[in-house]
Amino acid sequence: MSFFSTIKGFTRSSKKKNQNKLGNNYNELYLNNDSSTSLNYNQNTQASIYSNNNGSSLSLRRTHSPSKQSVRSLKSTNQTRQQPSKQAPKPLFICEPFVKIALVKGSYKTIVQLPKYVDYHEWLALNTFELFNHLNKFYGVIAEYVTPDRYPIMTADSKTEYVWMMPNGKTVSLPANQYIDHALTWMNNKINDQTIFPTKSGMAFPPSFLKEIKGIYIQMFRIIAHIFHNHFDKLVHLSLEAHWNSYFAHFISFVIEFDLIDKHELEPLRMLIDNLETQGKIIPFSKDTL
Template identity: 30%
Template sequence: MFKAKKMQTMRPKKKVPKGTLRYDLHKTIKEGISKGTLKDSVKCPANGNQNEWLAVNCFDFFNNILLIYSAVSDLCSPNACPIMNGGPNMEYLWMENKKSVQLPAREYCEKLFEWVQTCFDDTKIFPAEFTAKAPKAFMPTLTKIFKRLFRVYAHMFYSHANHLKELDLSDQAYLGFRHFYVFCREYDLLSKEDISPLEQMIEPIDKEFNLKKLN
């Protein structure tokens, strides 16, 4: 299991070598965010491979969430956060051996990050380069990753909002979430149930980008 102090230096194991299509897409993401509107920046480039685009963005979002959570992970102790939740009425259980298991928030997040990295390393899910047809397991796994990463944001904003503010990370966390959410909406990666813990935070984002409410 990952130790909290080691989380500061964790990165997705999936590297993006220079000179590859994946590297070019990674660069496009960064340039799009800095130069264009957020709504445009989440769209797959013209003539691009959408599965490759989804994968590269998934790597980036994972890294960003990992960095933010690592800053508060020492404060997310079993005593402070005995369950993984996104609000007073939203508890997240970990599935292990087909059984739902209640875990402290930090242990849940550590297991989640381990699982995501394992998925990234599995070429049967995330191939080194996508062809016209993605592996059968790609979209179901990618969707599950985004849904579960949303839970980390929900927990941080519910249980660690003051800590993020004290660490001067509130704006960074919000902007990261805003980008993450708009991307998810562009590709239908979240359900109404998924977003329910952060509805109040999401409402102005929906209005800003004229996004329809999820049914």
């Protein structure tokens, strides 16, 4: 995905050589802005993410982004599978030492705050592009494990399923890999749409820009929640948990700073967000937020 020239002193894209694996340095990961570089080990999978037809029966040009109503509760199903006398174990990402591992120490507050003299919409656009780019790279690392037989539906925790909304308004359950491919393509198309993310001189951000941005962050959070609950062990095996935790602290701090996701959407990672807040790594929520 080629992207954007320098605007008001900020560059949304820089051309760099392709990398075959995530770097061992946080700066290496966060300074590579070429969104055409996916870290999928399977290059065919990489190509399918940004194509208009990923081999599924659903056309990506005709699918819609899930609405706020496209979250199904699996609570009743979960209750029948778990024994009431046993308490579910904590997810691995909540357990020590993993919950405290990070490459960047301290709070992200000063990093995500709107700099003086920088346009508000341009700051949102720049950070959205960067955070999307990094998420795509992380997903590329674990994409080969997200198979339809192992993940036949798109879930976060055991209580939440994300479903896809079709053009006729009906929602359908999709395998996790298909849902994520649809979501990545949908976000990529939004970011490359000049009517939403204008980059040419004289073009203004549309009145619907903030609504579009919030839709993108909802989709990014759903992919993040799926990875935390279903693939964190793989990131640990690859020694990437510090990179991933730092990325999420950056992501959620930006979300909190600009109020980009409704609180009910954050519920699958509520324990982690509370823990990061206690550690002082993220911007605190107001008491009435969660």
